[in-house]
Amino acid sequence: MRAHMANLKQVAAQAGVSSATVSRYLNGTLSLPQPTRDAIETAIRELNYSPNPFARSLSRGRADVIRMVVPDIKTPFFSALVAAVENAAFEREQELEIAVTLNRPGRESRYLDSVSERHVDGLIFVTNHPDVAPLEKRITAARRVVLLDENVPHAQAPRLFCDNEGGGAMAADHLADHGHKVVGVIGTGDEMYSGAARFRGFQTALQARFGAQAQILRKCGQGYTQEEGRRLCAAILDSGLPVSAIFVMSDEMVMGTLDELKARGLSVPGDISLISFDDILPLDYFETPVTAIRQPVEALGEMAVRILLDTDWNDPASRSRVTLLPVTLVERSSVASVTHPSKSNDSTGG
Amino acid sequence: MRAHMANLKQVAAQAGVSSATVSRYLNGTLSLPQPTRDAIETAIRELNYSPNPFARSLSRGRADVIRMVVPDIKTPFFSALVAAVENAAFEREQELEIAVTLNRPGRESRYLDSVSERHVDGLIFVTNHPDVAPLEKRITAARRVVLLDENVPHAQAPRLFCDNEGGGAMAADHLADHGHKVVGVIGTGDEMYSGAARFRGFQTALQARFGAQAQILRKCGQGYTQEEGRRLCAAILDSGLPVSAIFVMSDEMVMGTLDELKARGLSVPGDISLISFDDILPLDYFETPVTAIRQPVEALGEMAVRILLDTDWNDPASRSRVTLLPVTLVERSSVASVTHPSKSNDSTGG
Incomplete structure (x- = not known):
C-alpha cells in the first residue's frame, strides 16, 4: 500500500504550494483562492492521494488522530469538556475521534487497546466509575494515555484534574x-x-x-x-x-x-x-x-491535548506527572447568611 | 493480513462458547464467570485475534463501526442527539465513532469520504451551515449516509428530521x-x-x-x-x-x-x-x-441508526425517503394571555 500512495509532499509539489498549505486546506483551516484550490484538488485526484487518517498512518507511521474516551456525552460537563478538547486538537492540527463508553469496561478496554495497536496516536481518557482496577495495566501498556477528570489509581500515566x-x-x-x-x-x-x-x-x-x-x-x-x-x-x-x-x-x-x-x-x-x-x-x-465552583473546562481541554502531544513518553517522571488546574467561585444568589444560627450541638454529624 | 488473522468464530470455537458470546463479551454487554472469561482471553491471545474494528473490517469486509458527524458537541441539542444515537448503536451492537466538524467543509468532506473508502460502515451526518452545495456529490457518492436534523438539498440520501x-x-x-x-x-x-x-x-x-x-x-x-x-x-x-x-x-x-x-x-x-x-x-x-416545542431526541437517535442499518441502499426509493418525527408542546409558564390586545394595525410586519 505504501508504494502506491502519494504523500502530502508530492501533492504539494504538483500543486505548487507548500505541504503546510495542503494540510491546512484539507483541515479546513485555510481559505484559498479558487485556482489554488483547483490545483490542489487536481493533484489529489491525479496522484490518488488519500487524506484519510488511517491511510496516513500506514504511509507515514503516524496518524495525527487522537481519541477521547468519555463515559457519556449527554452530561453537560462532559460535552463541554469534549468541545474544549476538540478546539484544542484543531489548533494542533490533530483529528479527534470521540468515543463514548457509558462506563462499560469492555468498551474502555477496547479503546485503550487501540493505542497499543497504534490505530490512534494517543488517548485522552475519562472514566467515572469506581471499578477501574482492571484498566490499570491496559493504561500503563498503552503508554500514550492522559487520564483526565477522574483517577485510575495505579496506572502509569500523566493525570490532569481540576483542583x-x-x-x-x-x-x-x-x-x-x-x-x-x-x-x-x-x-x-x-x-x-x-x-x-x-x-x-x-x-x-x-x-x-x-x-x-x-x-x-x-x-x-x-x-x-x-x-x-x-x-x-x-x-x-x-x-x-x-x-x-x-x-x-x-x-x-x-x-x-x-x-x-x-x-x-x-x-x-x-x-x-x-x-x-x-x-x-x-x-x-x-x-x-x-x-457554584466553576471547573476550568476550556483550560482542561487545552491542557489535556498539550500533555498528550508534548509529554516525553520515555521519561518516567513525565509519565507520572499530575497537573491540577484552579477552580473559581462564581457567586450568585443561592447562599444567604444564617439569620438564626443553630445553637444545637446535640445532633449527629462530624 | 486476512490469512493470518483469526476470526471471531475461531476464537469462540477454541473457547467453547458461541460467537455471539464472544462478541457481547468484547462489547462489554455480557458478564461472564471468570473461567469463561479466561477461556476467551486465552483464545484471543493464542489465536492473535484483534477485536479492533478496522482489523475486523479487513477480515470480514464489514467494520460494525458507524460514524456520527455533528457540527459541534457543546450545544445541548447535539450532545443529546449524539447520546441518543450512542444508545441506539449500542443496542444494535455497532461501535460509534463521533466526529465534530465545527461546520468546517474540509472536515465534513473528509468524513464523508471515509464511507466511500469503507473505513466505516456508514455515516449519520449532521451539518448546520448554509453552504452545503459542495457536500451534495460527496454524500451521494458515499452512499451509506443518513442526513439528520438539517437538509443538504440535492444529495441522494435518506433524511430524518423532526416535524x-x-x-x-x-x-x-x-x-x-x-x-x-x-x-x-x-x-x-x-x-x-x-x-x-x-x-x-x-x-x-x-x-x-x-x-x-x-x-x-x-x-x-x-x-x-x-x-x-x-x-x-x-x-x-x-x-x-x-x-x-x-x-x-x-x-x-x-x-x-x-x-x-x-x-x-x-x-x-x-x-x-x-x-x-x-x-x-x-x-x-x-x-x-x-x-417549548420539544424535539423527540431519543426517537431521532434510534430512528437514525435504524435507517442507517436497515435501508436497502440499492433501492433508489429507500435512498430518497424522508422521515419526519412528531414534536410535542411542553407547556410551562412563559406564555400569558394578552390582557391589552394591540389595536394598532399601522405597524410593519407580514
Whole structure:
C-alpha cells in the first residue's frame, strides 16, 4: 500500500504550494483562492492521494488522530469538556475521534487497546466509575494515555484534574463566610477521586473555621446525577440534622436537590442555601441563580491535548506527572447568611 | 493480513462458547464467570485475534463501526442527539465513532469520504451551515449516509428530521390560543431547512387564525446561538412593533432573549410571552419556566441508526425517503394571555 500512495509532499509539489498549505486546506483551516484550490484538488485526484487518517498512518507511521474516551456525552460537563478538547486538537492540527463508553469496561478496554495497536496516536481518557482496577495495566501498556477528570489509581500515566480539593475548600469558606456551621454534603464517595478530594477540602476548611462547632452530614451516591441528587437531598432532610446549607457536588445533582426542596415547600436560599460544583448548566437563569465552583473546562481541554502531544513518553517522571488546574467561585444568589444560627450541638454529624 | 488473522468464530470455537458470546463479551454487554472469561482471553491471545474494528473490517469486509458527524458537541441539542444515537448503536451492537466538524467543509468532506473508502460502515451526518452545495456529490457518492436534523438539498440520501413545520404551527396555535396576534420570530432564515420550515408552519398557522390581523416580525440570525438570540431580540424590540410574544427557535436563543429582556427591564410573561424550540436545556428550572416545542431526541437517535442499518441502499426509493418525527408542546409558564390586545394595525410586519 505504501508504494502506491502519494504523500502530502508530492501533492504539494504538483500543486505548487507548500505541504503546510495542503494540510491546512484539507483541515479546513485555510481559505484559498479558487485556482489554488483547483490545483490542489487536481493533484489529489491525479496522484490518488488519500487524506484519510488511517491511510496516513500506514504511509507515514503516524496518524495525527487522537481519541477521547468519555463515559457519556449527554452530561453537560462532559460535552463541554469534549468541545474544549476538540478546539484544542484543531489548533494542533490533530483529528479527534470521540468515543463514548457509558462506563462499560469492555468498551474502555477496547479503546485503550487501540493505542497499543497504534490505530490512534494517543488517548485522552475519562472514566467515572469506581471499578477501574482492571484498566490499570491496559493504561500503563498503552503508554500514550492522559487520564483526565477522574483517577485510575495505579496506572502509569500523566493525570490532569481540576483542583477538586481546593474547590471543596472554597465552597466551605463561602458557606462559613455566611455563618453556615451545620451543613449537608451531597456527592460521590471516597471510591471516586473527585468525591473524595472535594469532601476532604470541604471538611478541612469548615473545621478550620468552626472547629467542633462544624457539623457535616455527608451523603454519597452512585454518580453525579439528578436522581441521586434528589435522593440524597431527601436523606439529609430526613436525618433531622438542622442543616442551613448543602454543598452539592455537581450541577446535575443541584437539579435533583431543587426538585426535592420544592416538593417539600422549602425555598433557596430562604430555608436552605446551596452551592454547586461544575458551573456548566445555565445556573444564571435558574429561579434562584445558583452559586457554584466553576471547573476550568476550556483550560482542561487545552491542557489535556498539550500533555498528550508534548509529554516525553520515555521519561518516567513525565509519565507520572499530575497537573491540577484552579477552580473559581462564581457567586450568585443561592447562599444567604444564617439569620438564626443553630445553637444545637446535640445532633449527629462530624 | 486476512490469512493470518483469526476470526471471531475461531476464537469462540477454541473457547467453547458461541460467537455471539464472544462478541457481547468484547462489547462489554455480557458478564461472564471468570473461567469463561479466561477461556476467551486465552483464545484471543493464542489465536492473535484483534477485536479492533478496522482489523475486523479487513477480515470480514464489514467494520460494525458507524460514524456520527455533528457540527459541534457543546450545544445541548447535539450532545443529546449524539447520546441518543450512542444508545441506539449500542443496542444494535455497532461501535460509534463521533466526529465534530465545527461546520468546517474540509472536515465534513473528509468524513464523508471515509464511507466511500469503507473505513466505516456508514455515516449519520449532521451539518448546520448554509453552504452545503459542495457536500451534495460527496454524500451521494458515499452512499451509506443518513442526513439528520438539517437538509443538504440535492444529495441522494435518506433524511430524518423532526416535524419542524408542525412544530412551528404548534407554537403559533399556542400563542394564538392566548390571543397573541402581533408577534416576533427569532431563528435562522430560509437558507436553513429548519429555519424555513419552522417559520413556514408558524406563519401559516397564525394567519389561518387571525388573517390580516396577524403581524409577524421575523429576524434571522447566523445560527441558533445565545448571542444571536440576544441580538435578534434587541432588533425586534427596537423595531417599534408592539409584539406581545416571541417565538424563539432554539433554547440557546432563549437565553440570549432573556438576557436582552432583563437588560431592558422587561418581564416574562408579564411584558412579553416566549415559546422555545428544542426543550433540551433545563427550562423547567428557569426563573420563569419556559414553554417549548420539544424535539423527540431519543426517537431521532434510534430512528437514525435504524435507517442507517436497515435501508436497502440499492433501492433508489429507500435512498430518497424522508422521515419526519412528531414534536410535542411542553407547556410551562412563559406564555400569558394578552390582557391589552394591540389595536394598532399601522405597524410593519407580514
